[in-house]
Amino acid sequence: MTATLLFYILGAIAVIATLLAITRKNPVHAVIYLVNSFFALALLFYLLGAPLLAAWELIIYAGAIMVLFLFIIMMLQLSPTSDTIGSGETRRQWIPVMLLTLALATCTLLLTALDPSGAEAVPRWYASPRDFGYALFKEYALAIEIVSFQLLFAAVGAFYIGRPERKKTEPGGAE
């Protein structure tokens, strides 16, 4: 009972914090809301019986990745009072978000309509760090490696797409 209540509270916090993170104009505030949402997510993992995953969520996402985000934002030297980015947004930029949310809402609705009592849900189980590690690096090692390769592809792809335009060689140019 308490677990269910906690689950819904944490879920609500995660959703609201993420929404706020998307809508803030000040990037530092957005980062803080996102960290909040990661916190709620980590606690959800803990509640569902995966403490190792919860710790990783905190260490990697809240502790490393968002700190890097913050670092970059601070290097850009935006002062706390200026709302610099996202000033020229249009309604069209909201379309992808709306579509995704709509899809998610439809799925949830279908799920609850088909199985209102939640009987088919995965039974609660507890994954000790040892079990979780074995599953991750022994049973599904190949799958994990493939997924991590995908991350590598994504990184290389991002570099390729984001590379600086090669300038036409101007006569006497410093390039």
Next chain:
Amino acid sequence: MTEQLIMLGLILVKLLLVFGVILSMAAYLVLAERKILARMQLRYGPNRAGPGGMMQPMADLIKLLTKEDFVPAQADKWLFLLAPGLSALTALLTFAVIPFGPPLQIFGQTVPLVICDLNIGLLYFLGLSSLAVYGMALGGWASNSKYSLLGAIRGLSQLISYELAMGLSVVPVVMMARSFSLTEIVLAQQQIPFALLNPPAFLIFLISIVAESKRIPFDLPESENELVGGFHTEYSGMRFGLFFVGEYINMVILGSMLTVLFLGGWSGPWLPGVVWFIIKVLAICFFFIWVRGSMPRLRYDQLMNFGWKVLLPLALLNVLITGAVLLWIG
């Protein structure tokens, strides 16, 4: 039901006790640091308030509480007000998983001397220590001042760099103890502390925690002679006090972690466990102060080079070698 109530009561009592001990320890560490540094520099240090200056922390507290709480113009007010609390809070929360003594027998019940023995205790510590960055970074950014911002940026990059080495230097400990739980790590070193079994890991961890606590020789985030006060330049009154005390709480916490991970925690002959634990932590705190009294500050490129080119490869190599040796022994 009564069992649960008793457990809840016990946890609350332990919380209050630990909270009080840590806060007073942090307050008196400030005095100890001033006294020891003074003696190292052939001065007397604070000796006016109370006998031998023993009431100095009280006097400081009253001074800080009665000072004006000032928020600079153009600052991000909420973040500015929140940041010091954040930095003290993350430091305090870490102590929840640190076992400071062997289980006690009270009225036929076994009371573990740790507030919450998480089976991922070590990861909890690593997670919170990586969150400790936020208080400093947000405080520095929200002040809207160049000095603060520079201090915060320096602090961010320093903490990120040395956290890697710190995390990796703990991996051999987990491999040797075969658990993330801090209690089990202490129990695994009843015979020989890990500091003797794996001295490289111990040294890397020691250097990294000095860097994590932002103290000399790694005190670039607040180097007084270039950045005024670094990330807490704009803070005054008790908010500055929170940053200040947070730093000393951090010192106690990191000292406790070093004790638990490498020095055998509460284990030791003759004396009761809690006393051994406190002795070890205080010895490490003394070491911190001693280092501050005798080392110059590193240059920024030296700091980064040392972290990434020396400590990190060493820590990785150490993980590899420890793994190989453990496999070989079986």
